Amino acid sequence: MPLQGKAAQKPKTPSTDASPSNPLPATAPTAQPAPAITVAERTQQRTDESRPFEAVRRKSGLAALPDEDRAAWYACHFARSLPAKRTRLPPKFQRELWRAVNDAGLPLRPLPRTYSWGIDRSGQDVGRYPTPRFDERFAKRTRLTELVLQSKAFRERRDRLRSGSAEAGDIITDSDIQEERLRRSEMAKLKSELYGVVPEGGFATDPEWDDVLPLPVEEPEGALATISYPAEYATAISYLRAVMANKEYSARSLRLTETIIDMNPAHYTVWLYRASILLAMALPIPAELAWLNAVALEHLKNYQIWHHRHLLIDQHHPTLASDPAAAAALAASERDFLAQILAHDTKNYHVWSYRSYLVAKLNLFADPAELRAVDVLIDDDVRNNSAWSHRFFLVFSDPAASTPGAHATEHDPAVPQATVDREVAYAQEKIALAPQNQSPWNYLRGVLVKGGRELASVEGFAEGFVTGLEGKSGGKEDVRSTHALDLLAEIYAEKGDRERADLCLRRLGEKWDRIRVGYWEWRRKCLEV
C-alpha cells in the first residue's frame, strides 16, 4: 500500500512546522509529495494530508505519537465531536481548546476516507483518470454548465416573447438564433463526450425545433419484421410524425423531408408530405426540379422520385400555357436530364413511364427532338425494347394523328399511311441489323395492325430470313429469325395456306424454338378453328 507509506511521513510536518506564522502547515507542506498519477491517488493524498496522524494511529495506536501530537489529536477530535454532543463548555475551556486546535494546524473537517468520482460514458471509473484528463473533463463540465445556463436564458427570453409577456430588452435577433444554434451544437458535442448522449440528428440542438414534441414510433411487443433504426433516423421520423400531425407546411418541415429522403428515399409518406409542403407554400417548382435531379442521380433505383416529378410538372404546367418559350425550355431541360439518367440504366421502367407522361403533358409527340432522342438510344442498342415502346407511343398516340382511346392492338384509321410506310421501313432496317432481335419484329407487327395493313404485305421481307424450310427449294433448312418464322405462320394462315402455316409452327416447336413447343402446338390447333 504505497499510499500508507507516503502518509506515514506526514505526522512530522505539522509538528515541526507548526508555528503562528504558518498556521496551516498541513495544507501547505514544505515537503513535495510524489506527483499524483490518477485522480483517485490525488484524492487519497489530500485525504491523508487532512488526517496527518491517521496512519501512525492505525498502525501503532495513539501511544506511538509524541505527546504534543497526541494532545493535538485529542483536541481536534474533541472539537469535532462538539456539535454532536451539544455540550456547553465553560468559555475559558473553549478558548483553550480552540487555541490548541489552531496551534496544531490540523484540519477540523478531514476529507472523507472514501470518495467516488463516478463512472464515465464508457463505464470507466473516473477516479482512475490521469489528472490532466480529469482536469480537462472538469473544464468541459464547467463549460457545459455555463452553456446550459445561457441556453436557458435564451429559451426563457424567447418564451416570454412568444407568450407576449416580454420584458424590456427581450429581443431575439437572427444572430442570437445563430449563436444559440452554435451553443447547442457545442452542448450536444460536450454531452456526447462527457456522458455519451447521442446527438439527435440536429433536432435537439436546433432552437427552431424547440416547440415540437416528437412522436416516436412505438412497436407493439413481439412485432414482426422490425428494424433497429439508427438513432438519427428514428428521431427524424418522430419529428416528421409530429409536424405531419399538425399539418405544418414550413421551411423547417421541408428541410426535415430532405433529411429523411436522404436516409430512406423509399419512404413514400415523406414524399407525399413534401409535395404538400411545396404546394401549400407555393415554392418555385424549377428549384425543386433541380434539387430532385441530384436526388434521382443518387438513388437510381428509387421510383417515388418519379411520381414526385410527375406531381411537380402537373403543378408547374399551367404557368407555362401562355409562355411557349418557357414550355420549350422545360421540355429541353427535362430531355437532357432524362438522357443523363438513362445513361445509367437505359431500360429504367419508371423513367420511361415518366417520359411518356411528360410527352403527353407537354404534347411533345411531334417534337423532332423527342423522336431523335429515342433514335439515339435505339442506334446505341437496337435491342432496347423500352426505347422501341416509347417510339410506338410517340408515333401512334399522337392526338393529332390517331384516334383517342384506340386500343394498342387494333387498326386505327386516323393514322396516316405515310407514317405507316415510314415506320415499316424503320423497323425493317433495324431487323436487318440483328434478325433474331424481337423488339423490331413486335414493332413491325404492331405498325401493320395499327395501319390496317395485311401482315402479308411483309411476306417477302420475312421470307428473307428463312430458307429451305423442310427441304423446300432443295436447300438446307436455315432460320435466321424465329420471329420471322412466327410471322410467316400468321401470314400463311391469313392467306388461307394452313399447311404452310402449320409447317412453320411445327418447325419452331421441333427445332428452332423448342422451349415454346407447347405454345407452337397450341398455335397449330388454332389453325384448325
Added chain:
Amino acid sequence: MRQRIKAAKRRARAVFRPRAAKMASNPTNTTTTTITNPGPPEAESEIDEEFVTESITYPRFMIPNLFTGPSPVVDVLETHTSNLQQETVKVCLPFLSAEDEKTKYNIHGVPNLYRKSHITFLRRSIGPMPAGFITADASRPWFLYWALTGLSIMGDDVSDLRQAVVDTARSMQNESGGFGGGGGQRSHLATTYAVVLSLAMVGGEEAFEVIDRRALWKWLSRLKQPDGGFQVCVGGEEDIRGAYTASVVITLLNLPLDLTQESPAYEADGSMNLLSGVPDYVRRCQTYEGGISGQPDSEAHGAYAFCALACLALLDDPRRIIPKYLDLPRLISWLSSRQYAPEAGFSGRTNKLVDGCYSHWVGGCFPLIEACLRPLDDSPPPAGDDATTPNPPRKPRLPPASESLFNREGLIRYILCCCQDQSRRGGLRDKPGKMSDSYHTCYVLSGLSSAQHQWDLTAPAPTLAAGAGDPVWTVLPYVDDGGVQVYEQEDLVRPIHPVYAIPQRSQEGMREYFLGKEGF
C-alpha cells in the same frame, strides 16, 4: 461460393466447344439426350477447351440439350443487351447442366428443393432486421406477406405467428382507413393488400376483426379515379397494381361497392361504383406487343400482366372477361415469349434477362390463361343476368391448349437448379450470383407451385352459400402425359390460389367470414 465460380468457368469453356454447339442444335429426342461431360478435371485444367475436338460422352443425367447449350439462332451483332444475355446464359449453364460436384442431383440432373433452409430463411426474414434495412421501412407488411406465402407453399404451418401478425397489422392500420408501411406512415394499397392477405393466412376471427372495414371502404373511395383505376395512396400514382390490389381487398372483405361523396369518381346519379371501369382501365394497359404495362402508354412488363389477368378474374368469370377486354392471342404470344432457352426461366420484358420472380408474375398468368381457353360449355358459369354479360365473342373461339402453354419442365429446372441458394443462408433468388431475399423466395416458390399444378374452373356447387356465383377453382398436380416429372415427389409444393396468391383455404376462410357479416 468458390466451388460455384469454378464450376461456372468450367462450363463456360465447355459450352463453346464445337461439339457442344453441334449437339445443342441437333433436334434429337429431347427427353433422353445426355450432356457432354467436360472430362477429367486434370486434363481440363491443362488444355484450352476451344481446341478439344473429341470428348468423352457418357450418360450421367437425363438433361435435354435444350437446357445445356446455346439456342440455335443467335445474332452476330453485339450490343449491351446481347452481352448481358450471353453473360446470363454463361452463368446459368453450369447449374442447368448439373456440374456442381457438391450438389446431389436426381437422374434428371435436378437437385432437391432445400425446403428446410428456405423455411429457416423465411422465418428469419420476419425477425428483427439490422439498421441497414431502413430502406425497407415502408414495405414491412410485404415481409410478412412474402414469408407467410412462401412458408404456406412449403407446407410450413404458420398459425404460431397469428398473434404476432395480428399485433403487427394493428400497429400499421390508420384511423382514416387502410394500412401503411409501419407506424406513422400513410395507408398504401400495396401494404394494405399485403396486410389483408397476411391476416387471411394466419386466419381466425381475431385476425379478421383487426380490419376496420368501414374506414377501409371510405379510404378506397378516395382512391377511386374517374377513369376506373385507383391511386395507390391518396395523392399517389395510379397504376394497374392499384386496380389489382384494390379489387382483391374489395372482394375478399366483401366491401360495399358504393362510393362515398368524397370520391374523385363519385357521380350523383350513382352510375359509378368502386369496381366500375376497372376492366376498361386494364384494357388500356395492354400494349402493341400484347403484354400489359403498369399504366397506359408504357412498356409491357411481366409483373403487370399478372395484375391485369388476376384483376379481371376477380370481376367476372375469366373465361368471359379476359377474352372480352384483352387481345388474348397477342397476350399469349407475349407471355410465351418470356421463356428463354437455355435458361428456361421467364424474363419480365422483351430483351430483358430471366429472373426467378417472373416465375410467379409470368408463370402465374398461365393458370388463368389455360383456364380461360377451356370452353365455357363444359362447366357453364351461372347464368349472367347483369348488364355486363358480354356480347357473343367477336373473334373465333380459341382452342384449349392440349398441352401446357409454357414449358413446365424448363421452369422447374430453372427454379431448382438456378434459383436456390445452396449455402446455409437458404432462400431463393433472381439468378445465380444474386443474393436470395424474401421477395424472390416467395415468388419463385409461387412459380414452382404454378408449374407443378393444374388449375381448372367449375361452376359453383349449388349448396355453397359462400361466394355463390363465383366460379370455383379446383386444382390437381400437373401430370405431363408425354413427358417426365423432373422433380422428386417430396418436392411437390402446395398450390396457391391463382388470383389471390395465397392458399385457397385462407382465401375461402376470409371471404366466407365476411360474406356472413351484415353491414360493417
